[in-house]
Amino acid sequence: MEIVKEEIIRFLSRGGKDFWSIVSFSNYSAKEVIDAIGTLIKDGIIEERNEKFYVKNPLPEIVSTSYRCSECKGRGVVDEKDRWRELLNEYNNIAKERPRPTTLYDQGVVDSDTALARMLYMLERGDIYKKKILILGDDDLMGILFALSKLPEEIVVLEVDERLVNFIDRISKEKGLSNLxxxxxxxxxxxxxxLKGKFDVFFTDPVETVKGIELFISRLLEGVKGVGSSGYFGLTTIESDMKKWxxxxxSLLEMNLVITDVVRKFSWYSLGEGDILESDLPIIKENxxxxxxxKTLWYNSHLFRVELVxxxxxxxxxxxxxxxxxxxxxYTYVVNP
Amino acid sequence: MEIVKEEIIRFLSRGGKDFWSIVSFSNYSAKEVIDAIGTLIKDGIIEERNEKFYVKNPLPEIVSTSYRCSECKGRGVVDEKDRWRELLNEYNNIAKERPRPTTLYDQGVVDSDTALARMLYMLERGDIYKKKILILGDDDLMGILFALSKLPEEIVVLEVDERLVNFIDRISKEKGLSNLxxxxxxxxxxxxxxLKGKFDVFFTDPVETVKGIELFISRLLEGVKGVGSSGYFGLTTIESDMKKWxxxxxSLLEMNLVITDVVRKFSWYSLGEGDILESDLPIIKENxxxxxxxKTLWYNSHLFRVELVxxxxxxxxxxxxxxxxxxxxxYTYVVNP
Incomplete structure (x- = not known):
């Protein structure tokens, strides 16, 4: 049986789950998950009742249970001693006032837990302290978080959405974040x-097409200094199959960017909770x-780190x-065509 | 400043550390670390006293402290509920009797904490339960651990060291592990x-040269079934620089193996504690x-997962x-030439 189906059976062995939870758990694309659920129902292996799916013969609990670390949520980094609680509060207060995300620019923002974890991961990897950081697309307001931490030397955010540019610049002035x-x-x-050849580190959450990612990374690569410069970006399995990966x-390796880290399900996004059913997104229309x-955050991405060699x-x-x-x-089932 | 030096300064800001701890902490090769320590001493930034190194101007604690999760040791998976304690005890008892590792075959064995974490990670990724697993080189006795768990369908270990082959086969008989x-x-x-085209998953801790890894992966690839088959291996930064990576x-991508996971410092090896100073290894001779x-486990590798697309x-x-x-x-500083 294909792994996408095995995963669904394993997950449903924990009890009935809705569609969003299954997509969230899976390591395969929404398109493949929708197909797999359909086949599993047709084959009588799972069934659909009241917006939930159930497996008829659950696997043993020792197999189906989660072994992901609950302390760090599987990310490998965590602020165990609450050193950054104040930063997080400040960031949350600011983020409340952010411009509303729009699918026009493929926006969906991460929760503050993710934002902090990203910063800690980068700090742990030596990519924050005294670094010049270039961000392309920042609906997550990572630039503000980095700047509030006082750790980087400089942060430049490149952003297509004028509302966000104005918002970030206003916060930068109000909070005296002279390096943002x-x-x-x-x-x-x-x-x-x-901006060319100026930065140590780049960060982006790119549009999820091969051409789109090549474009984003090309721009960012122009911005960094050279050998040893590093970059971070998110890539999902929800909207990309393994061939796209x-x-x-x-493409990354051809650009001399070696892949140094791939952390599964690192970033969690607020995306469509409340109104997704009214949207024209393929994940609704093709469903x-x-x-x-x-009911909970379901959209997630895997964190890549690359280094220029x-x-x-x-x-x-x-x-x-x-x-x-x-x-x-x-495969981009959560983007408006 | 190059990242390898920045890392050393950041690490030494936690207090004096010996050479092995620095190599262990670093994300760069032992060769590069040795050079970097030398330059930092020459430049008066760090100093050497009684087998330890000290930085003169430590960084702020909030920068130098570790944010790696202590619960899962940064791996992202952990046996929180001690479901596998009995398995681990049994494995430990067996492993006590293992043939002594030899540098003749580049052997250095992981601790049982690592062995279990590998199994849990693979289980979480859907690569253990009811799977046929092919292992190439098994001084870590992963095959025995997998078999004792009763989860996989079948495990075949390919091993060059006759002592290990005999040991594994003897344990398999004694414990009634008919699938090992x-x-x-x-x-x-x-x-x-x-064995060709028979397995779902492969596992190996390859010799760390480009040719060596190509050889190991080629053999394992012949063993797996096809699209969707997955593989795991360890790769260090201690003995490989980023160009080798x-x-x-x-090479992996040319073989249609997509990189799906890279978990930093996942596997920890017992290697030379007690007698490494008497060895002819380059890490001693070139030092x-x-x-x-x-004083503690210092040698570590990063865990790769790949999937055939x-x-x-x-x-x-x-x-x-x-x-x-x-x-x-x-760069292979821990292999006898």
């Missing part, structure tokens, strides 16, 4: 000349099952004139 | 015909500092006639 700056920027443009990884609203090989240079296909392919 | 078998096998040989990763014996592309086929250069290159 936001610039209105569309990834299809060339990056500003004065292979293509993306090949044959009876759906309720997601040779000369910069920048795949996409200069301005490009791409349309909305930058944002979607057959 | 060990076969004497040298990675330079073709794998037995009856890039070459290895390129200008005054060394004591390692297309047809098998087997790079090395048939028998090869390679010498001991299979085992070493300029």
């Amino acid at each position: 700056k936001a610039i209105r920027y569309d990834a299809r443009w060339e990056i500003p000349e004065e 292979l293509a993306i990884e090949k 044959p099952f009876k759906l309720g609203n997601p 040779g000369e910069k090989v920048i795949k996409i240079k200069g301005e490009v004139d791409w349309g909305r296909d930058l944002y979607f392919d057959e | 078998k060990a076969i004497r096998y040298d990675a330079r040989w073709e794998i037995p015909e009856e 890039l070459a290895i990763e390129k 200008p500092f005054k060394l004591g014996n390692p 297309g047809e098998k592309v087997i790079k090395i086929k048939g028998e090869v006639d390679w010498g001991r250069d299979l085992y070493f290159d300029e």
Whole structure:
């Protein structure tokens, strides 16, 4: 049996689960999960009742139970001594006022627990303290969190959404975060000349198409200094199958970016809780099952860290004139076509 | 400053540390660490006293402290409810009688905490229960642990060290582990015909040269079924620099193996505690500092998971006639040339 089906059976052995929980648990794409659920029902292995799915013959508990660490949620880093509680409170207070995320730019924001974990992971890996950090797309407000920590030397946020640019700049002024700056920027443009070769670390949560990621990483690569510079980005299995992963990884290596870390299900996003059922997203439109609203955070991504090991090989240079296909392919089930 | 030096300064900010702890903490090769320590001393940034190193101007504690999760040791999985304590006891009792590791075959065995964590990680990823598992090189006795768990369908261990083959087969008989078998096998040989295309999952801790890893993975790839088959192996930064990582990763992708997980410092090995100072290993011979014996486990590797996404592309086929250069290159500081 394919792994996608085995995973569903293993997960449902814990008890009845709704569609969102299954997609969230799976390590395969929403498209594949929808197909697999359909087949498992047809084959009489699982059944659908009141917006939930049940497996007829559950696996032993010792197999189906979770062994992910509850302390760090499987991320490997955690603020055990609450050293950053104040920072987190401040960030939360600021984030309350953020511009509402829009699917126009494929936005879905992480919870503050994720935001802090990202910072701690990067700190642990030596990529925050006294570093110059370039962020492309920052609906998560990572730039504000980094700046509030007082650890990095400088942070520049490139962001297409003017509301976010204004918001970040306003907070930067109000809080006296002199090392944080936001610039209105569309990834299809060339990056500003004065940013090239300036940064130690990049961070992005790219659009999830091969071309989109190549574009984002190319821009960021122009921004970093050279050998030893590092970068972080999220990649999902919900909207990418393993073939897309292979293509993306090949592209990274061709750019001389070695993959040093891949942490599963690191980032958790608030995405559509409350109103997703009214959307035109493929995950709703292509879905044959009876759906309720997601009850908890379900959308997640895996955290990649890469490091530049040779000369910069920048795949996409200069301005490009791409349309909305930058944002979607057959697996991007949570993006409006 | 290069990251390797920054890491050393950050680590020494926690207090004086010996050479082994520094190599253990670093994310760069022993060769690079030795160079970096030398330069930092010459530049007056750190100093050496009584087999320990000290930084003159420590970083703030909030930067130098560890944020790795102490519950799961940064691995992301842990047996929180002690479900496997009995298994672990049984494994420990058996492992006490194991043949003594030999550097002849680049052996260094993991502690039982690592062995269990590997099993839990694989279980969590759906790669243990009812699976057929092929192991190449098993001084860690993972095959025995897997078999004792009663979870996999079948385990075959390919091992060059006859003492280990005999040991595993004896335990298998004594404990009635009918699904565990060990076969004497040298990675330079073709794998037995009856093993080809038979397994769901492979596991190995390969020799750490590009050619060596290509050879090991090629053999294992012949053993697995096809699309969706997965594999696990350890790779260190202690004996591989980032350029070697890039070459290895390129090779994996060329074999249609997508990298799905890279968990930092997952496996911890008993290696040379007690007698390493008397060895001819490069980490001793090429070392200008005054060394004591390692006080704790210091050698570690990062856990890779890969998944086959297309047809098998087997790079090395048939028998090869390679010498001991299979085992070493300029970074393999813990292998006897």
